[in-house]
Amino acid sequence: MARTQVTAVVHPLVLLNVSEHTTRTVACVRAGKASAPAVMCGALLGRRTDERVEVFLSFEVKPGADGGLDAGHFAVRLEQLKTIFPDYEPVGWYAVGAGTQPTREVARLHARVLADHPAALLLVFDAALADGPHGGAALPIAVYETLPPAPVERARLQWPQGGEGGYYVEAPGGGGGGDLVQAVRLVPVRVTLDSGEAERVAVEHVANVARLTTDGMLRGAGGDAAAAAAEGGDWSRMAAFLASQRNALEMLASDVAVLQAYVADVIADRAPFDPDVLQLVQRVLSSRPAVLGDEAFALADAQEQTDCRLAGYLAAVTGAAAAVRSLSQRANIALAGARNKHAAYVSPAPPDGMFGMAGMMGHGRHGHGRHRGFGSFR
Amino acid sequence: MESALKLFELENGIAPLSKSDEGIYCFDEDFQRQQTDQAPWRSNPRHFKKVQVSSVALVKMVMHARSGGDIEVMGLMLGKVIGDTMVVLDAFALPVEGSETRVNAQSEGYEYMVQYLEQNHASGQREPVIGWYHSHPGYGCWLSGIDVATQMLNQQFQEPFLAVVIDPKRTMSAGKVDLGAFRTFPEDHQPDSSGSGGADKDGFQSVPLSKIEDFGVHSDKYYPLEVSYFKSTLDQRLMERLWRKHWVSTLSQSPLIANSEFTTQKINEVAEKINTFSRDSTKSISYGQILRESEAVAEETAQGHASQSLKKRLFGCRGCAPPPAAAGAGAGAGAGAGAGAQ
Numbered sequence: 001m002a003r004t005q006v007t008a009v010v011h012p013l014v015l016l017n018v019s020e021h022t023t024r025t026v027a028c029v030r031a032g033k034a035s036a037p038a039v040m041c042g043a044l045l046g047r048r049t050d051e052r053v054e055v056f057l058s059f060e061v062k063p064g065a066d067g068g069l070d071a072g073h074f075a076v077r078l079e080q081l082k083t084i085f086p087d088y089e090p091v092g093w094y095a096v097g098a099g100t101q102p103t104r105e106v107a108r109l110h111a112r113v114l115a116d117h118p119a120a121l122l123l124v125f126d127a128a129l130a131d132g133p134h135g136g137a138a139l140p141i142a143v144y145e146t147l148p149p150a151p152v153e154r155a156r157l158q159w160p161q162g163g164e165g166g167y168y169v170e171a172p173g174g175g176g177g178g179d180l181v182q183a184v185r186l187v188p189v190r191v192t193l194d195s196g197e198a199e200r201v202a203v204e205h206v207a208n209v210a211r212l213t214t215d216g217m218l219r220g221a222g223g224d225a226a227a228a229a230a231e232g233g234d235w236s237r238m239a240a241f242l243a244s245q246r247n248a249l250e251m252l253a254s255d256v257a258v259l260q261a262y263v264a265d266v267i268a269d270r271a272p273f274d275p276d277v278l279q280l281v282q283r284v285l286s287s288r289p290a291v292l293g294d295e296a297f298a299l300a301d302a303q304e305q306t307d308c309r310l311a312g313y314l315a316a317v318t319g320a321a322a323a324v325r326s327l328s329q330r331a332n333i334a335l336a337g338a339r340n341k342h343a344a345y346v347s348p349a350p351p352d353g354m355f356g357m358a359g360m361m362g363h364g365r366h367g368h369g370r371h372r373g374f375g376s377f378r
Numbered sequence: 379m380e381s382a383l384k385l386f387e388l389e390n391g392i393a394p395l396s397k398s399d400e401g402i403y404c405f406d407e408d409f410q411r412q413q414t415d416q417a418p419w420r421s422n423p424r425h426f427k428k429v430q431v432s433s434v435a436l437v438k439m440v441m442h443a444r445s446g447g448d449i450e451v452m453g454l455m456l457g458k459v460i461g462d463t464m465v466v467l468d469a470f471a472l473p474v475e476g477s478e479t480r481v482n483a484q485s486e487g488y489e490y491m492v493q494y495l496e497q498n499h500a501s502g503q504r505e506p507v508i509g510w511y512h513s514h515p516g517y518g519c520w521l522s523g524i525d526v527a528t529q530m531l532n533q534q535f536q537e538p539f540l541a542v543v544i545d546p547k548r549t550m551s552a553g554k555v556d557l558g559a560f561r562t563f564p565e566d567h568q569p570d571s572s573g574s575g576g577a578d579k580d581g582f583q584s585v586p587l588s589k590i591e592d593f594g595v596h597s598d599k600y601y602p603l604e605v606s607y608f609k610s611t612l613d614q615r616l617m618e619r620l621w622r623k624h625w626v627s628t629l630s631q632s633p634l635i636a637n638s639e640f641t642t643q644k645i646n647e648v649a650e651k652i653n654t655f656s657r658d659s660t661k662s663i664s665y666g667q668i669l670r671e672s673e674a675v676a677e678e679t680a681q682g683h684a685s686q687s688l689k690k691r692l693f694g695c696r697g698c699a700p701p702p703a704a705a706g707a708g709a710g711a712g713a714g715a716g717a718g719a720q
Contacts, residue, residue, distance in 0.1 A: 012620055013437050016613065020403075020434040020468070023610040024503070027404035037502075062501040070500075077497050080490065083473040085445075127612065140619050193623040197550055197636050198444035199437065200627050205555045206433040207617040210607035213398040241553055241681045245688060248625035252692075288693060301690065304634060308683035311645070315676035318648075322669045 007190045008121060008143040009054040012203045014044065014094075015141065018125045021060045022096050038063055039105050040096035043074060044123060045081060045088040053091050053121060054194070057081065061093070069093065069113060092121030092143075098128045100142035102186060107169045114146060114169075114184065121145055122186060139193065144186040152183040204244060399610045402465065405458065405504045413459045419537060426603060428463040429540065429559040433609040435469040440555060442471045443513035443546040452512035454491060455542065456498070456505040464540050464559075464603070467505055470494060509540030516547040516640060517586045519558030526596045529562045540603070551637040551644075551678050562600040587650050629689070634682035641675060648672050 025040055042060035046053060059077050064070035078090060093113055095106045102110065102124055113120050126140040144167070152168050167186040195203060259281055265271035266278070419425040435455060442451055453471040457464060472487035495507070510532070512525070521529065521541060532539040541560045548556040585593040609617070651668050 012624070013434075013441060015616055015620065016434045016437055019610065019612045019616050020432065023399055023612050024403045024467075027400040027402075028502070030400055031404040031406065033404055033406065060501050060503075073497060073500055076493070080494055080497070083490070084442075084471045138619070139623060140616065193620065193627075195624070195627055196441070196444065197631065198440050198546055200624075200631065201549055201553055202437040202440035202555060203617075203620070203624065204553075204628070205607065206436060206609055206613065207621065209555075210433050210436070210609045210613075212614055213402045213608050213610060237552060237554055238677055238681060242684065244628055245685060247621075248628040249688075251622070251625040252629065301686075304683060304686060308679045311641075311676045311679040314645075315672045318652075318669050318672045322665055325665060 005051065005190065006145050007052050007192060008123075009052060009192050009194045010123070010139075010141065010143070011054075011056050011199060012193065012195050013199060014055050014058045014123075015125070016203075016206070017058045018042070018094055018096065019127075022125070022127045039109055041069065041109065042094050043069075043078065043090055044092045044094055044121065045078075045085070046091045047088065048091050048119075055091060055121075055123070056088055057085065058094060063109070069109070071116070090117065090120075092117075092123060094123040094125055096125045096127050098126070100124050100126045100140065102144065102167055107167060107186070110146075110186070111169050111184075119146075121189075139191060141191060143189050143191050145189050147185040147187060149182040149184045151180040152185075153180060208240070208244070399612075402608070403467070403610060407504070410458055410506075413461075414538065417537065423561075423563045424601060426459075426462055426464055426538065426540070426561055429466065429542075429603045429605045430463055431466045431557075431605060431607050432468070433607065433613045435466045436555065436557075436607055438469045438471075439511050439542070439544055439557075440546065440549060442469075443511075443515070443544040444550070446513055446515065446546070448515050450513050450515065452487075452510060454487075454507050455509045455511055455540065456503070457508035458505060459508070459538050464508055464538060466508060466540070466542075468503070469511060507536070508538060509542060511542035511544060514543050514545050516545065516643065517589055518548065519543040519545055519556055520585060520593055521560050521562070521596060521600050522589070522592050523596050526562055526599050529560070529600065530565065533562055533564075541600075547637075547640050551633070551640050552674070553633060553678075553681060557605060559603040559605050560600045561603060586647055587654060629685075631685060632682070633678070634686055637678070637682070641679065644671070644675050648675065 021042060022040060025037065029035070040060075041063065042058050044055045045057040045059070046055040048054075059081060061069045061074050061077065064073075082088070093110075095102070095109065097103060097106065102122065106122070106124065110120075110122050113122075122144040124142050124144070126142075146169075168183045169186060259277075262271060262277070263281065266273055435457075439453065439455075442453055445451070451471065452474055453469055455466045456468040456470070457466040459465070473490055474487040491507070498504070510528075514520075520543065525541065525543070529539070529541040532541075539561075541562075543558045543560070545556040648668060648671050651671070655665065655668065
């Protein structure tokens with residue numbers, strides 16, 4: 001079947017939001033403050049083009065009494081968020097599970113959602129996050145799109161389902177007797193992660209600076225907060241920056257190593273030939289010297305370098321000026337004090353400013369000679 | 379029956395919650411009443427000393443602040459109080475622009491807020507509002523005169539209440555979240571001689587020249603709280619997974635280009651300050667401040683340049699760079715060998 005492959009682009013905020021929703025729900029259920037919901041779910045907001053669905057935001061929605069999502073609640077919340085983010089529209093919904101496969105309840109709910117939003121995507125969040133053989137590396141989510149209804153044998157609707165062709169859900173209003181029923185098919189789509197510049201900084205902050213909750217926090221002691229602050233404070237920003245760059249490079253290196261091993265295996269006939277992967281590798285390699293002997297680039301690069309050095313130089317000059325200033329102030333005070341214990345107070349910040357430094361030194365010298373003139377200060 | 383099953387499922391397998399996660403993320407009305415009943419902040423204006431911000435609240439606030447661009451945006455925070463700590467668990471945006479231009483922004487958003495909270499309760503999120511946040515795009519985290527007035531009002535009627543300020547521009551240029559949390563003193567409060575007012579303890583609060591008077595006049599009317607950040611066990615595991623994908627954007631960022639305009643602005647700012655200072659050093663600019671600012675600019679530029687040259691080595695020109703050492707070695711060699719295999 002020829003159709004354009006949709007790519008779902010998910011922002012980390014969505015995942016963090018779902019994570020918070022899950023944590024809060026589980027915490028409240030455990031503490032006996034709330035009853036366990038049948039399904040933990042919510043709505044996804046973002047932008048949709050033909051081949052790309054970008055999910056920026058999410059909000060939780062309580063399941064309605066009739067087994068679907070609570071329509072009134074959903075509508076109000078959507079309106080509220082649209083006031084602030086008018087560019088976003090609902091693109092689908094999410095459900096929290098113990099794996100990235102939809103369960104029967106989720107599929108049932110999805111059928112209800114489809115009735116109102118025929119193009120809705122389904123995102124399943126794997127809250128178990130087990131470090132399985134495949135886990136550990138993959139994103140803990142799967143996104144499914146819904147193919148238009150087609151007649152399917154009734155037997156395929158039985159749960160548990162799974163495997164090759166995706167998941168079948170009886171289409172709203174479909175059905176009828178016989179062996180064939182109208183059913184939509186859920187198929188996983190490609191998922192990538194994207195983040196804006198600010199989002200990246202914030203997420204890195206969460207990853208590197210934020211600490212796990214501790215019991216101390218509960219007692220209000222938060223005892224190690226100061227220690228943590230010191231920990232974070234001692235690191236220069238440059239060091240933190242370089243460390244994160246280094247980590248990223250390590251990831252790149254390990255991924256390249258995987259690809260390299262795969263290509264070697266293919267050549268040695270030990271691995272199946274996957275044209276998609278190899279084409280991608282080929283494409284990356286052929287475009288690798290991104291710029292080669294481009295004068296404009298070299299010029300711009302040199303300019304950036306100069307700018308950078310210039311900024312460093314300016315900072316150094318400012319620093320030197322500060323050092324001279326502070327030295328002259330101290331010398332001023334020391335000299336004045338040495339000459340006469342009752343020497344006049346000489347203002348450490350003379351009104352002629354820091355660039356009148358020669359003047360300032362002069363001031364000092366005058367100071368001891370004319371200290372009676374300053375006597376009014378004491 | 380089914381929900382009992384779900385509960386079982388929740389407890390077996392899903393979400394490895396630690397004990398402390400439970401306590402923090404579950405809202406316990408009785409405990410909260412017990413914390414707030416005595417209202418120790420009435421007798422001690424410096425009662426609250428610390429702020430804990432959750433991961434999701436942080437990301438939401440930073441992104442909202444960023445989405446405003448040069449416009450100040452604001453929103454509210456949800457959370458609770460534990461001893462002398464204010465815990466921010468979640469945040470949401472208000473459809474109101476900055477507080478600098480509009481004096482009484484809060485009343486405009488009031489209806490929205492009430493409605494929003496209603497929906498929160500409906501979906502089982504019961505935390506009350508614990509404060510407000512707004513952005514100061516490009517001029518640092520401190521409270522202006524209007525902010526102080528707003529916060530004072532809120533502290534009279536909405537206690538416990540916290541004010542958070544985020545600078546999205548500095549966050550971007552420094553690659554580090556720039557956020558401050560403040561509480562004001564009551565109106566009749568005498569500032570103590572220690573002088574630890576609005577400026578940070580380390581005194582680094584670089585305020586643009588155009589705002590410096592506003593900053594100076596009000597800086598003894600409020601005090602900063604120590605901010606730290608926390609995440610749940612689930613967040614932690616999620617972050618580990620995300621990093622598998624996220625490193626790409628760490629590597630592909632171009633801070634130099636993204637921040638070029640802001641950097642220029644800051645250099646101009648430093649120049650202006652030096653001018654002002656050399657004309658009249660009695661103004662409330664200290665030389666140390668100028669020095670720190672110029673150092674910050676240099677450091678940020680150096681960071682940007684480091685990432686630029688890293689990329690140049692990785693993807694730039696074959697053969698024209700010396701074989702990269704240390705950190706770059708693995709990647710460089712890998713890519714090179716990959717080319718060979720092809």
